[in-house]
Amino acid sequence: MKIWKMSIFTIIITISIIFGYLNLCNQEKYDWRKMAKNEITLPEPRRKSNVSLEEAIAKRRSIRDFKDEAIGIEEVSQLLWSAQGITDNVNKFRTAPSAGALYPLEVYIVIRRVKDLDPGVYKYLPHQHKLVFIKEGDISTKLVREALWQDWIAKSSIIIVISAIFERTTVKYGKRGIQYVYMEAGHSAQNVCLQAVTLGFGTTTVGAFNDEGIKQLLNMKEEEIPIYILPIGIPK
Ligand SMILES: Cc1cc2nc3c(=O)[nH]c(=O)nc-3n(C[C@H](O)[C@H](O)[C@H](O)COP(=O)(O)O)c2cc1C
Structure with a gap:
């Protein structure tokens, strides 16, 4: 007993x-x-540009060859703001439209070559316009493997990854909400593409990758799904 x-x-x-x-x-x-000590406050994004919207639309092209050069934190700030920045301080609406203003998208940045920022993975916090450190080191080689060996990705200076928590939208819109989330990722990615042109950068929207691999590499939540990868750099 x-x-x-x-x-x-x-x-x-x-x-x-x-x-x-x-x-x-x-x-x-x-x-x-x-970890407040691991947060980086980004510079205020600018609202004016010498490049017109029409020029940016006309110039946008998928670019896959980049110079081996670092970009500035001001430019990182501008690109992340274009993806999901807050543009209405009262209602907290963002740069890209969102069905029911439910904002299912999350934005990550893989830093490779940025002046004054260590290589690593960071998450963008739209409300505070801050970066939060997730993991250190240049993970671009691992990311290339998960993106079906598209090796040109590892030549970029930064890589923006857009993911989504579908539940935030499907809880209201049911199955139709799934379409809405993909539409929103498209809006956000297009903003980044056009913003990149105004900064003299190039990018390509990458949809061919292994979801689970990217998810693990960026420490995403269980319920999160990566949708788009945007490697960005100075065109060669
Ligand atoms: C949903 C989607 C997924 C894409 N995935 C990839 C990709 O995995 N790799 C790549 O090199 N280009 C990718 N592209 C870019 C297209 O190849 C490119 O947009 C097309 O060739 C037209 O060229 P343009 O963007 O210069 O107008 C993708 C584009 C879209 C819209």
């Missing part, structure tokens, strides 16, 4: 330790939310 009780007790303790460990791993993965 005593041995039987001891065995049950040991099993309960072992299960608790395993669950405790798994929980710790999970927390570690998303701890960046609380």
Whole structure:
């Protein structure tokens, strides 16, 4: 009887330790939310440009060859703002339209060559116009592997990745919400493409990649799905 009780007790303790460990791993993965010291406030984006919208539309082309040069943090700020920045401080509306203003999109940036920013993965926080550090190091080679070996991606200075939490939209619009989310990713990506032109940069919208691989590489949440990859750099 005593041995039987001891065995049950040991099993309960072992299960608790395993669950405790798994929980710790999970927390570690998303701890960046609380790490204020790892936040980078981005410079205020500008609202004027010497390049007209018509010129940007006419010039936009998919660019896959980049110079081996660093870009500035002001330009990073501008590109991220164009993707999902806040443009209405009262209603918190953003640069791209969103069905029911439910904003299912998340924006990440893989830094390769940016002056004053260490290579790594960061997440964009639209409300604070900040970057939050996720992981360090240049992950572009791993990203190339997950993007079906499109090796030109690793020549870019930065890589913007747009993902979505579909539930935010489908909770209101049901199955139709799935289409809305993809439409929104298109709006956001087009903003980035045109903004890149105004800055003298080039980009290509990449849709061919392994969802699960990209998700893991960027420490995305379980319910998040990557939609678009935009490698950006100075055209050769
Ligand atoms: C949804 C979508 C997915 C795409 N995926 C890729 C891709 O994985 N790799 C790539 O090199 N180009 C990709 N492209 C870019 C197209 O190849 C490109 O837009 C097309 O050749 C037209 O050229 P343009 O963008 O210069 O007008 C994609 C474009 C779209 C709209």
